Amino acid sequence: MGRQKIIGVILGSIREGRVNDRVARWVTGQLERHGFATRLIDPADPGLLPVQIGDKAAIGSLHQRMQGLDGFVIVTPEYNHAEPGPLKTLIDSSGPGWFARPVGLISYGGMSGGLRAIEALRIILAELHTVTLRDTVSFVSPWRRIDEAGRIADPEDAAAVEAAMAVFAHRLDWWADALAVAREGRPYDPEEG
Ligand SMILES: Cc1cc2nc3c(=O)[nH]c(=O)nc-3n(C[C@H](O)[C@H](O)[C@H](O)COP(=O)(O)O)c2cc1C
Numbered sequence: 001m002g003r004q005k006i007i008g009v010i011l012g013s014i015r016e017g018r019v020n021d022r023v024a025r026w027v028t029g030q031l032e033r034h035g036f037a038t039r040l041i042d043p044a045d046p047g048l049l050p051v052q053i054g055d056k057a058a059i060g061s062l063h064q065r066m067q068g069l070d071g072f073v074i075v076t077p078e079y080n081h082a083e084p085g086p087l088k089t090l091i092d093s094s095g096p097g098w099f100a101r102p103v104g105l106i107s108y109g110g111m112s113g114g115l116r117a118i119e120a121l122r123i124i125l126a127e128l129h130t131v132t133l134r135d136t137v138s139f140v141s142p143w144r145r146i147d148e149a150g151r152i153a154d155p156e157d158a159a160a161v162e163a164a165m166a167v168f169a170h171r172l173d174w175w176a177d178a179l180a181v182a183r184e185g186r187p188y189d190p191e192e193g
Contacts, residue, residue: 005070005176006037012076012087012117014044014052019143023108024075025150027137030162031073034169041065043090051093052086059093066097070176072130073104074121078114083121091124098128100188102175104168106137113138129188131179133171137164
């Protein structure tokens with residue numbers, strides 16, 4: 001595919017003072033470095049926050065933001081061994097923008113680096129007709145490693161996660177291409193075929 005692919009970057013936390021922004025800044029920078037354009041889908045954005053209480057205008061705006069994307073990357077913490085509630089509500093409100101798209105999962109948290117949130121999300125995302133990437137990137141204690149601008153201070157640390165991100169970006173690109181060809185070939189929905 002010749003044109004630049006656009007990836008929706010979805011945040012998981014709406015907590016004031018969240019670490020999510022730092023991790024998402026690093027992720028967005030990396031995706032752009034690997035040639036993707038990005039579109040932020042932030043459940044704490046004032047226009048999207050009312051999605052949490054089922055506000056129709058906010059849900060409409062979410063559907064619009066989810067449309068026409070080549071794939072998604074979710075950047076989420078883990079709370080009590082799962083994804084945060086606001087992320088689940090956002091996903092539950094999000095409509096068909098996901099269908100036949102790849103989704104990459106990037107997590108953070110304490111000792112587990114949020115890996116259980118990733119595994120919990122895979123089950124949910126299968127229901128949304130997505131393909132989740134096998135490869136992930138996760139951060140143990142990102143609050144000690146990533147600054148407000150999304151920079152990783154320690155060069156060895158940065159090199160290790162950048163290497164993981166290079167594999168992740170390659171797989172995301174591969175699946176985005178493969179699924180775009182498949183969608184163009186024939187409709188995903190059986191009733192349209
Ligand atoms: C109620 C609560 C439960 C948590 N549960 C987990 C957990 O199960 N696994 C983990 O790795 N971190 C856990 N954490 C740590 C969070 O992942 C960490 O605070 C992270 O910074 C939250 O993301 P945020 O700052 O972007 O909201 C928990 C934190 C809280 C407050």
